[in-house]
Amino acid sequence: MKVIVLGGGLMGTAAAFFLAKRGLRPTLIERNRVGTGATVASFGNIRRTGRYLPQLPLAHRARALWGEAERLLGRDVEFRATGHIRLIFDEGSLADMRAFAEAARPWGLDLDELAPNEIHARFPGLGPGAIAASFSPEDGSGNPRLIAPAFAAAARALGAEIVEEAGAAQIERTGSGFRVVTAGGAYEADIVLNAAGAWGRQIAAQFGEPVPLESRGPQMGVTEPLPHRVLPVVGVWSRDPAWGGYLRQVERGNIVFGGAAVRTEVALDPGHAKADPARLPGQIRALARLLPALADVAVIRTWSGCEGYVEDDLPIMGASATTPGLFHAFGFCGHGFQLGPGVGDAMAELIATGGCATPLEDFRIDRFASAA
Template sequence: MDAIVLGGGLMGAASAYFLARRGVRVTLVERNRVGSGATVASFGNIRRSGRYIPQLALARRSLALWGEASKMLGRDVEFRATGHLRLIFSQAGLDEMRSFAEAARPWDLDLEELGPKEIRSRFPGLGPKAIAASFSPKDGSGNPRLIAPAFADAARRLGAKIVEEADVRAITRVVSGFKIETSKGDYAAEALLNTAGAWGARIAAQFGENVPIVAKGPQMGVTEPLPHRILPVVGVWAHDHGGGYLRQVERGNVVFGGGAERTDVSLDTGYATADPARLPGQLRALLPLLPMLANVAVIRTWSGCEGYVEDGLPVMGPSATTPGLFHAFGFCGHGFQLGPGVGEVMAEIMSMGRTDVFLDDFKINRF
C-alpha cells in the first residue's frame, strides 16, 4: 500500500511515521515547513481533564505514546509528566469538575480534588483565592517546536518521503487512487490522508463533504525567566477568569495563553498575528492563577492558524463519499495532546480498516 499525507503538522507527521512503521510507502506534502502551522502555535498542553468524554479513549492512547516518544523518535521532545492543575474559583467550576471526574474514571483518569489548604501547601503562589482544584499527576506538557519535526525525521528514516514548501495545485481522483499536483512535482498513491488543519475542509469539499469550520488564531506569550517554582501545567475549570492557562519551562520562562479572544485568520494567507492591544487584559485574566505575573516582562507573543469546527469536535476517520480518502483535521485548538494517538489510530484505520478506539462522534458525515 502507498499513501499521501497532506499537511505536515503534528497530526500529519505522526500519521506518516506510524504508516511508515507499518510498511506503507508514504509521501508527506507540506505547504510550508513541517510543524510550522497550528502545531508550533500550540501551548504544549498534554491534558486529559476537561475533554469531551468520548475522546478520552484516544487521549489515553496518546498519553502512552507521549511517554514513549523520546525513545521511539530518537530525541527528547521535552515531554514532562509534571501534572496538570486546574483551579476552581466558583461553585459552577466545582460542580463541573466533580461531574467530569465521575464520568472520566472508567478511562483511567483519576482526578485528585484539592481544597484551598492543599493548594497552598503543595503549590504555593498559585490560585490564592481558589476554592478548590483538580490535579492529574500523569499529564503535563511537551515542546510544540520539537514534536512534529521529530516524527517527520523518524518517518524519513523508515523510508517516508517528506516534501516541504510545496503548494498543492490540484487533487484528482484516478482509477488507481489519487494524484496530487504540486509546485515540487506530482505524486500518486492508493490512499490520501487529509491532515491539512484549518484548510482540511477545503480538501474535503472537493469530494462532496462539507464541514463548517472557521480559522482562528490564539494569543500566546512568554515572560522573562523567573525563579523556578511552578511544576504543573495550570488552568481553570468553567472558564473562570477568562479560561487562562500557563506553565513554566525548565529555563524559567512562563508560557501562557487564553484570557483573550482569538483573532480571525484568512485561509488565503494563513498568517495569524497576536494583538498587542489585548495583552494587558490577557495578563489581568491570568493574575488569579499566578499573581506574580503582575510584575514581569513579556518578551514575546505569537499566534498561529487553527481550525475550529462548528460543534467543537474534530473530523477523524474515513471519507463518507470517496474510498481511499481519510480525514484528521479541525481539532479546535485541543489537538496537541492527541497528536501521537491520532497518528497511530489513522495508520490502523488506513492499513487494517479498523481500530479499537471510539471515533463515531468524529465522523465527517455528522454535519
C-alpha cells in the same frame, strides 16, 4: 500500498511515522515547512481534563505514546509529566469539576481534588484565592517546536518521503487512486490522508464533504525568566471564557501562556494571525489570578497561528463518506496537541487494517449531513 499525507503538522507527521512503522510507503506533502501551522502555535498542553468524554480513549492512547516519544523518535521532545492542575474560584465551577470527575472515572481518568491548603502546600504561589483544584498527575507538557520535526525525521528514517514548501496542492481522483500535483512535482498513491488542519475543509469540500469549520488564531505569549518554579501545567475551571487562561513554566524559567482572549479570525492565505497587543493586559489580569507573580514581569514575545475550529468543537477523523481511499484527520479545535501521537497511530491503524481499536465514530465527517 502508497499513501499521501497532506499536512506536515503534528497529526500528519505522526501519521507518516506510524504508517511507515506498519510497512506502508507514505509521502508527506507540506505547503510550507513541517510544524509551522497550528502545531507551532500550540501551548504544548498534554491534558485529558475537561475533554469530551468519548474522546478520552483517544487521549489515553496519545498519552501512552507521549510517554514513549523519546524512545520512538530517538530524541527528546521535552515531554514532562509534571501534572496538570486546574484551579477553581467559585462554587459553580467546583460543581462542574466534580461532575466531570465523576463522569470521567468510568472512562479511565481519575482526578484528584485538592483543597486550598493542599494547593498551597504542594504548589506555593499558585491561586491564593482558589477554593479547590483538580489535579491529573500523569499529564504535563511537550515542546510544540520539536515534536513535528521529530516525527518527520523518524518517518524519513523509516523510508517515508517528506516534501516541504510544496505550495498549494491540487488533488485529482484517478482510476486506481489519487494524483496530487504540487509546485515541485506530481505524486500518485492509493490512499490520501487529509491532515491539513484549517485547510482540511477545502480538501474535504472537493470530494463533496462540506464541514462547518472556521480558521482562528490563538493569542500566545512568553515572559522573561522567573526564579519561581511552577512544576505543573496550570489552568482554570471557569464558566466565563474571559478567565480561561493557562500557563506553564519551562525549564529556563520563562512562563508560556495563552487563553483568556478571543481568538481572531484568520485568512487561509497567508494563514497566520497576528497577536493583538490590546488584548494582552486582559490576559495578564486573568493569568495573575492563577499566578500572582505574573503581574510584575515583562512579556518578551507574543504570537499566534492558524487553527481549525469545527462547529461542534469536535475533530474530523476517519474514512471519507463519499470517496474510497480518502481519509480525514483535521479540525482539532485548538485541543489537538495532546491527541497528536494518538491520532497518527489510530489513522495509521485504520488505513492499514480497515479498523481501529480506538472508537472514532463520534468524529466521522458525515455527522453534519446526517443531522440535516
